Amino acid sequence: MTARPDTPRSRRERPAKPALSREAIVAAAVAVLRADGLQKVTMRRLAQELDTGPASLYVYVRNTAELHAAVLDELLGTIGPVPAEGSWRERLEQVLLAYTGMLFEHPSLARSALTAWPSGPHYLNLIETLLTLLDEGGVPPAQAAWGVDLLLQQATATAAEHAVEDTSQDDWDALTGALRRVSDRTHPHIAALAGDLLSGAHEARLSWRIQALITGIEQTAVPD
Numbered sequence: 001m002t003a004r005p006d007t008p009r010s011r012r013e014r015p016a017k018p019a020l021s022r023e024a025i026v027a028a029a030v031a032v033l034r035a036d037g038l039q040k041v042t043m044r045r046l047a048q049e050l051d052t053g054p055a056s057l058y059v060y061v062r063n064t065a066e067l068h069a070a071v072l073d074e075l076l077g078t079i080g081p082v083p084a085e086g087s088w089r090e091r092l093e094q095v096l097l098a099y100t101g102m103l104f105e106h107p108s109l110a111r112s113a114l115t116a117w118p119s120g121p122h123y124l125n126l127i128e129t130l131l132t133l134l135d136e137g138g139v140p141p142a143q144a145a146w147g148v149d150l151l152l153q154q155a156t157a158t159a160a161e162h163a164v165e166d167t168s169q170d171d172w173d174a175l176t177g178a179l180r181r182v183s184d185r186t187h188p189h190i191a192a193l194a195g196d197l198l199s200g201a202h203e204a205r206l207s208w209r210i211q212a213l214i215t216g217i218e219q220t221a222v223p224d
Helices: 022-036 043-050 064-076 088-104 107-112 121-136 141-162 169-181 188-198 202-219
Strands: none
Touching: 022 043, 022 064, 043 064, 064 088, 064 107, 064 121, 088 107, 088 121, 088 141, 088 202, 107 141, 121 141, 141 202, 169 188
16 A cells, blocks of 8 residues: 555654754854855844754854854855965055955945954955065054954944945935035035045945055054
């Protein structure tokens, strides 16, 4: 006799589930991020993707913040190698632009990265790369150490600022109009520099900010 369609299937006949691991959890989180955004990267959603219970995930990841940091570290692995040509300052800028560009591709992650503290191998490699380039430029070690934090903060904040989904053209138009209409009697400096305050393509301003920070790191000693 053939089994009826509603006959329960033996557990022994089911394919074995892959062993749960931190790597599997992070891989699933990256897949959900790419498909639906960071807001959908929750323990409940990942438990569904991995066919397990949410409580099982906490054995490998303490909380959502740690999960987001692990996702960030994983995506840092997609950043290409350091350019082979150019001055150390140019190559340093290219690395930071690549980091910022990766965050631009994942707007929700850019905002989370402002408070996430990754500690995985890709993040360590990024820090090592930045320190190596600063050392190549003769930047004193202590200034380089503090400077790495400043450079990454600037790049992360830039990506987060431009990733705000609810920023409207009306807001920008309102700011532009306010700057251009300001009185030169009450705000003489704004009136004189209104055009400069609003000038420059995004790429040009981003490059200038990076170079200004590098120059400051080069020339500003850390306190004792």
